[in-house]
Amino acid sequence: xxxxxxxxxxxxxxxxxxxxxxxxxxxxxxxxxxxxxxxxxxxxxxxxxxxxxxxxxxxxxxxxxxxxxxxxxxxxxxxxxxxxxxxxxxxxxxxxxxxxxxxxxxxxxxx
Amino acid sequence: xxxxxxxxxxxxxxxxxxxxxxxxxxxxxxxxxxxxxxxxxxxxxxxxxxxxxxxxxxxxxxxxxxxxxxxxxxxxxxxxxxxxxxxxxxxxxxxxxxxxxxxxxxxxxxxxxx
Numbered sequence: 001x002x003x004x005x006x007x008x009x010x011x012x013x014x015x016x017x018x019x020x021x022x023x024x025x026x027x028x029x030x031x032x033x034x035x036x037x038x039x040x041x042x043x044x045x046x047x048x049x050x051x052x053x054x055x056x057x058x059x060x061x062x063x064x065x066x067x068x069x070x071x072x073x074x075x076x077x078x079x080x081x082x083x084x085x086x087x088x089x090x091x092x093x094x095x096x097x098x099x100x101x102x103x104x105x106x107x108x109x110x111x
Numbered sequence: 112x113x114x115x116x117x118x119x120x121x122x123x124x125x126x127x128x129x130x131x132x133x134x135x136x137x138x139x140x141x142x143x144x145x146x147x148x149x150x151x152x153x154x155x156x157x158x159x160x161x162x163x164x165x166x167x168x169x170x171x172x173x174x175x176x177x178x179x180x181x182x183x184x185x186x187x188x189x190x191x192x193x194x195x196x197x198x199x200x201x202x203x204x205x206x207x208x209x210x211x212x213x214x215x216x217x218x219x220x221x222x223x224x225x
Contacts, residue, residue, distance in 0.1 A: 030211055042115070042201055042216030043154070088153065097211030103153040 003027065004089040004102035012108040019076040021105045023089030024069075030097055032065060033090045034074050037104070043088065046074075079109045112137050115217035117202050123223045124192045132187040132220050134202030142205045143185035144169075144214065145177060147198040154201065160185055161208045192224045 007022045023032070031050045035043040049056045049065045049072065056063050062075040076083055086104040093100070118133045136143065144159040146169075156169030160179040174196060176188045185204075189196060199221050203214040 033213060040219075042218050043203075043214075045213040045215065048213050092211040097207075097209045099156070099210040099214075101154040103151060 003029075003091040003093065003100035004032070006087070006089055006102045006105045008105060009103075010106045010108075012110065013079055014110050015079060015081055017079055019079050019083070019107055019109070021074045021076075021087055021107070023072045023074070023091075023102060025072075025089075025091045025093075026070065027093050028067070028070075030092045030094075032063075032072050033092070033099075034061075034063060034072075035088045035090060035101075037086045037088065039085070046087075076107075079107075081109050081111045083107060084109045114138065115202055115204055115215055117200075117217040117220050119220060120218065121221045123225065124189075125225055126193060128192050129188065129190050130192065131189075132200055132202075132222075133184070134186065134217060135184045136202075136204040136215070137183065138204060138206070138215065139182070140204035140206050140215070141182075141208045142210070142212075143179065144203040144205070144210070145175070145185070145187045146201045146203065147171065147196075148201060148219075149198050156210075157187065157200075159210060189222075192222075194224045196222065197224045198222060 004023045033048045034046045037043045060077045065072045088104045090101045115136045145157040146154040158177040160166045163182045202217040205212045205214045
């Protein structure tokens with residue numbers, strides 16, 4: 001069963017623009033993670049935000065978490081062609097810290 | 112450091128054949144995982160191992176077996192391959208014992224069962 005649902009499913013922007021991707025989930029979480037996957041490659045961990053955190057930054061990435069709305073957003077500022085990839089949110093929930101991936105968002109950054 | 116390595120990169124099997132996918136990590140991580148990725152389905156956990164000597168079923172374990180050979184290596188075996196097992200298989204590892212920490216992924220094995 002899928003816990004995190006990303007939105008939109010696909011996003012196309014111009015280089016230099018900001019990209020915002022959203023993730024909604026159904027049950028309470030321990031933490032939420034974002035991963036990137038370039039075509040034909042494995043996933044790369046981007047950022048982890050705990051349930052008691054509201055915002056985290058890493059370079060050009062900004063992640064927010066709103067536990068009252070059960071949602072998170074990933075903002076990539078000043079996008080580059082190299083940011084073209086699929087992005088997945090993954091929620092960790094339950095006493096056994098089960099991790100569940102969403103289906104992903106395809107981001108295309110046009111040069 | 113090589114991180115997480117997987118072999119083979121590509122494999123074609125006939126229905127009923129068996130094979131083992133190999134995975135190794137050099138980060139001294141406690142936990143290791145096997146996922147499959149299918150179009151439109153995201154990643155689904157097949158099996159994981161929270162520590163050497165332990166394995167647990169994930170979301171889609173049927174048709175697979177695993178062995179945590181030592182702390183470095185975690186193999187996935189298909190005893191009798193079926194077309195429904197055509198997929199891309201990823202191995203991952205984590206310092207965290209269990210599923211909750213950040214995971215490091217290998218490059219994947221593309222398996223086709225005809």
